[in-house]
Amino acid sequence: MTPMTQDRTLTAAAMVMVYAMVIGFTDNFVRVIAAEGGLWQFHATRSVMAWGVLLVLMRPFRLRLRPVNLRAVVARSAIHGVAMLIYFGALAFLPVAQVAAGLFTAPIFVLLISRFAYGHPIGPVRIAAVAVGFVGVVLVLGPEAMGAASIAAVLPVLAGALYALGNIATREWCPEESAETLLGGFFAALGILGVIGMLLFSLVPQDAVEGAAGFVERGPVLASSRFYFWTFVQAAGSLLGVGMMIKAYQLADASRVSVFEYVILPASALWGWLLWGEHLTPVAAFGMLLIAAAGTMIALRARQQG
Structure with missing residues (x-):
């Protein structure tokens, strides 16, 4: 690995850390949003807000939102959008863990x-890092994460596969695109899917239960200012966090950057403790150490090959 590649890998790791801290904070307030609104309205509203911010910042920050390769950007955006919908949709009938x-x-x-x-060569260090990091994830989430295997349980894994493909597409399909172009495409895809969901649930309304349990099946509602405030916080945080993640995948090889994403779990747990007083079990804490070790293995390997 050349010094430039080494520096890019470490810079990408730093960007993932920013992403994890920002998204870990904002995602802790999804429970507040879900208590009142629905998944589809949330995605549609957040996308409109995110695009509004992008358009306001476009001129002063000289953002380039026009795609170089429209087909590649649309494909990548659709893959990531569907991955997130499957992920959130699975929450309707599977444990969060x-x-x-x-x-x-x-x-x-x-x-x-x-x-x-x-x-692309992947090498034994990165293979080991992924294995260590995944074991850490299982320990953090608890034994129930691997239980209740069924056809439905395949859906989150499908979301993981699509999410991975979208991350690879960032570097392989869209090398000439700006981070803001890919960010805009991501929110456009989620916004369109959100509007489609709102229309479907308006035409065929479901008896969604009250509170966060009805998040997925809830159609459009007359939401309060609290819903819109925390949705805007989500939009602003996602613009920063996801933008950092996109840039990280543009700077370094996807198989290196993906390992650092494991840090989102410790970051979310930290914010959960600070915001809600949630505590970790010793096993979960050990899992977080394994997650940190996985990222450290990649960072040290980058230095040794520099």
């Missing part, structure tokens, strides 16, 4: 796709 564990199989799929579809 199991869904999250399925999504965090993404780094494994990144390695497999990078190796067998694009012929």
Whole structure:
């Protein structure tokens, strides 16, 4: 690895850390949003807000929102959008821990796709790092994450595979695109899917239960200012966090960057403790140490190969 590649890997790792801290904070307030609104209205509203911010910042920050390769941007945006919908949709009938564990199989799929579809060498260190990180994820989420295996349980893993493919597409399909172009495409895809969901649930309304349990099946509602405030916080945080993640995947190889994504779990747990007083079990704390070790293995390897 050349010094420039080494620096890019470490810079990408720093960007993932920013992403994890920002998203870990904002995602802790999804419970507040879900108590009142629905998944589809949330995605549609957040996308409108995110695009509003992008348009306001476009001129002063000289943002480039026009795609170089429209087809590639649309394909990548659709893949990531569907991945997130499957992820949130699975929450309707599976435990949160199991869904999250399925999504965090993404780094494994990144390695497999990078190796067998694009012929990228992955090396034993990155394979070991993914394995260590995934064991850490399972320990953090608890034994229930791997239980209740069924056809439905495959859905979060499918979300992880699509999420991995979208991350690879960032570098392989969209190398000339700006981070803000890909960010805009991501929110456009989720916004369109959100509007489609709102229309469907308006035409065929469901008896959604009260509170966060009815998040997925709830159609459009007359929401309060609290819903819109925290949705805007989500939009602003996602613009910063996801933008950092996109840039990280543009700077370094996807199979390296994907391992650092495991840090989102410790970041979310930290914010959960600070905001809600939630505590970790000793086993979960050990799992977080394994997650940190996985990222450290990649960072040290980058230095040794520099």
